[in-house]
Amino acid sequence: MSDISKKIEEMESALSTADHCLSCTSCMSSCPVMEAEKSYRGPKLVGPAHSRMHFSQDDFEDSLDFCSNCKSCDRACPSGVAVSTLNMLQRAKYYETHEHSQRDDMLAHGERMAKLVRALPFGATFANLGMSIGKSLGVFSAMGIAGERSMPAYASASFMQLFKGIKQPKSDKKVVFFPGCFINDNEPQVGVAFVKVMNANGYEVLVDEKFNCCGSPLVVTGYLDEAHEHADNNVSRILEWKKKGIPVVACCTSCSLMLKQEYHELFNEEKMHEAGENVYDAFEFLEILADKGQLNTNFKQVGEKLMYHVPCHLKSQGFGVPAAKILAQVPGVTVEQADAGCCGMSGNYGFKGDKYEISMKIGEKLFNRIKESASDEVICDCGTCRLQIQHGTQAKTCHPVEILAKAYGK
Ligand code: SF4
Numbered sequence: 001m002s003d004i005s006k007k008i009e010e011m012e013s014a015l016s017t018a019d020h021c022l023s024c025t026s027c028m029s030s031c032p033v034m035e036a037e038k039s040y041r042g043p044k045l046v047g048p049a050h051s052r053m054h055f056s057q058d059d060f061e062d063s064l065d066f067c068s069n070c071k072s073c074d075r076a077c078p079s080g081v082a083v084s085t086l087n088m089l090q091r092a093k094y095y096e097t098h099e100h101s102q103r104d105d106m107l108a109h110g111e112r113m114a115k116l117v118r119a120l121p122f123g124a125t126f127a128n129l130g131m132s133i134g135k136s137l138g139v140f141s142a143m144g145i146a147g148e149r150s151m152p153a154y155a156s157a158s159f160m161q162l163f164k165g166i167k168q169p170k171s172d173k174k175v176v177f178f179p180g181c182f183i184n185d186n187e188p189q190v191g192v193a194f195v196k197v198m199n200a201n202g203y204e205v206l207v208d209e210k211f212n213c214c215g216s217p218l219v220v221t222g223y224l225d226e227a228h229e230h231a232d233n234n235v236s237r238i239l240e241w242k243k244k245g246i247p248v249v250a251c252c253t254s255c256s257l258m259l260k261q262e263y264h265e266l267f268n269e270e271k272m273h274e275a276g277e278n279v280y281d282a283f284e285f286l287e288i289l290a291d292k293g294q295l296n297t298n299f300k301q302v303g304e305k306l307m308y309h310v311p312c313h314l315k316s317q318g319f320g321v322p323a324a325k326i327l328a329q330v331p332g333v334t335v336e337q338a339d340a341g342c343c344g345m346s347g348n349y350g351f352k353g354d355k356y357e358i359s360m361k362i363g364e365k366l367f368n369r370i371k372e373s374a375s376d377e378v379i380c381d382c383g384t385c386r387l388q389i390q391h392g393t394q395a396k397t398c399h400p401v402e403i404l405a406k407a408y409g410k
């Protein structure tokens, strides 16, 4: 028996949920891919039904490739079936006997590429130029990447580089920031805003250079063994911080979901559950402060009409939408929730050439909602959702923590 098959057999918790399926089809009516792409056979069949057979047989359900891991099906299931995780486990099994494409290798290993870029003088400038020339010459399209999109540009300095220059007041109250690849390399201003917000609340922010990418891009492209290595490393770091009584906080909802919940669902190890208890999403943490009466509400006037797209991976964490509640207290800010479903991007899914049309079709309702609104800016806690919103609407976007930093006058 191969390593992945053994691993999957040991994962009783996710696998056994397949037997709880009642065939109610709630997952099917909530699956955005199924609605956009009629040839997708949907979560009920691909997840629970085929899980029972595919982990013991060698054939595969072709339409498994359509699943974007948005997790809408998991939220809809009244029976607690880990549908999306079953899909990702089956995808990993598929790649045990099938080659990954060069495109999937590239989309899964953004952290590896960013390290190469950061190691070179003016690496970000040259990489951005190379990506722009590559796009105009059709190199990315030839690899299977959606030619309609631009790859996200590297920021001239990473968050970790910028962090070294931030002067913070010392404090006994500390959090460790988990930036994740997208904030570290593409949108470091989100991480800088987070530091300012925590400082305004009397916290000192630490970073841990030993963290890896959370592994989400690896899981969705079927590199389960590598994702497990990332999980082992990150979990051991989180547990070290837990021993010191210092929580780990992330601003990207796909990273926080992975650290808090998906490691445990995918790999079924007690240490992952234990580590997950020491991880918070940024606004989840801020709401805890608010509930204790410890949130600094000395907000300055910020005149902004905001449309809020709540990411699927935030909804899956089940703590509501604290950013909407907190930002609504800022003078001059109005927050309206888009409530228009999935944006269609789902991490690297919308970058795939063969998934581009599906991705845009899923996002259509959200795009129309944003275009018809008179909002100044769209806020969203997920970096790749923000890319999709910019691409589909040309709207200005930011992370809600950037608005809060403004409210503190930072
Ligand atoms: S994770 Fe999303 S795309 Fe995949 S089956 Fe579930 S609802 Fe559909």
Ligand code: SF4
Pocket: 020, 021, 022, 023, 024, 025, 026, 027, 028, 043, 044, 048, 076, 077, 078, 079, 080, 081, 083
């Ligand atoms: S929602 Fe849950 S119980 Fe209903 S069909 Fe889907 S997996 Fe089965």
